[in-house]
Every structure is written in C-alpha cells, then in structure tokens.
Amino acid sequence: xxxxxxxxxxxxxxxxxxxxxxxxxxxxxxxxxxxxxxxxxxxxxxxxxxxxxxxxxxxxxxxxxxxxxxxxxxxxxxxxxxxxxxxxxxxxxxxxxxxxxxxxxxxxxxxxxxxxxxxxxxxxxxxxxxxxxxxx
Numbered sequence: 054x055x056x057x058x059x060x061x062x063x064x065x066x067x068x069x070x071x072x073x074x075x076x077x078x079x080x081x082x083x084x085x086x087x088x089x090x091x092x093x094x095x096x097x098x099x100x101x102x103x104x105x106x107x108x109x110x111x112x113x114x115x116x117x118x119x120x121x122x123x124x125x126x127x128x129x130x131x132x133x134x135x136x137x138x139x140x141x142x143x144x145x146x147x148x149x150x151x152x153x154x155x156x157x158x159x160x161x162x163x164x165x166x167x168x169x170x171x172x173x174x175x176x177x178x179x180x181x182x183x184x185x186x187x188x189x
Contacts, residue, residue, distance in 0.1 A: 060100045060101070061099065061100065061101045061102075061184065062093070062097075062099040062101070062102050063103040063104070063105070063186065064102075064103075064104055065104075065106050066090070066104050066105070066106060066107055067106050067108075068083065068086070068106065068107070068108035068144070069082060069083055069086055069087055069090075069107050069108060069109060069113075069118065070082060070083060070108045070109065070110070070143070071083055072108075075108055075142060075143025075144065076142050076143055077112070080110055080112055082113065082117060087118065090118075090119070091119060094119065094123070094124070094150070095123070098152070099152075100151060100152050100155055101150065101151045101152075101155075101157075101173060101175075101184060102124070102149070102150040102151075103147070103148075103149050103171075103184070104147065104149075105146075105147050105186060106145060106146065107128070107130070107145075107147065107148045108143055108144050108145070108146060109128060109130050109146050109148065110130055110143070111130065115128070118148070119150065122153070123152065123153060124150040124151060124152055124153065125150065125151055125159075126148065126149070126150050127148070127149045127150075127159040127171055127173070128146065128147070128148045129146060129147045129148075129170070130145075131143070131144060131145030131146045147170075147171050147187060148171075149171050149172075149173050149186060151173055151175075155175065156176045157173050157174060157175045157176065158173070158174050158176075159173055159174075170185065170186070170187040171185070171186055171187070172184060172186070
C-alpha cells in the first residue's frame, strides 16, 4: 500500500482498567472493552491504532492488551510524577499499535510538557509520514 492508503483508527477508550483498581499492583482489566478492541483489530486489520485515555499502568503487561504476533506496541502511561502533580489517582495514557508488516518505527517526542505524546513514523521508498497522538 502507498503511505496515503493506510488505515488508521483512533479512539478514546476511557479506560481499559476498572476505575477502582487503577492504583492497585494488580489492576483489574475491563475484559469487555479489551475483547471489543481485539475483535475490531482482528476483523478490520487496521494498519495503525491509536488509543487515548487507556488508564494502563506499569502493572499491565503489553501481551495482556494484544498479541505481539500481529502488532508492535508502544505505550506512554501516565507517570506517577504526573499523577502527583495534577492530583490524579490514575487515568490518562496513550497507546499506539502498528502492524508487523509495516515499515515503521516509534519515535519519542521531546518537548517540554507533561503530556503523554507518542508518534509513529511510517516509511516508504520515497516518503515518510509521522502520526502523533497525545492525551491532555
């Protein structure tokens, strides 16, 4: 496919974890939302998926969200420092997936902000396109 023919899906999932378990060392995943996400990905096969407000924490492993056999994943969960700064117990965070058969790489966005910002750089023979997502 040409770079402009890629299928990109973005969504504010409003939490893949149950709200009451966000601060736990063993957070409870909302399996209905996760099943809906996985079903969408395997049915429609989007090239790139960008999710905002994932509510994921360091206690949730990538393979609990989606199999790595189909997609590469990059997460930028809300940091403990950010939670403390804004008086939040949890929430926030972004997640990006791209299919394994796409020549792409994740890039770190370096700007002076506490916002979780992520991007993916798609490459073709003569073009590059950078797609960003962030959560404020």
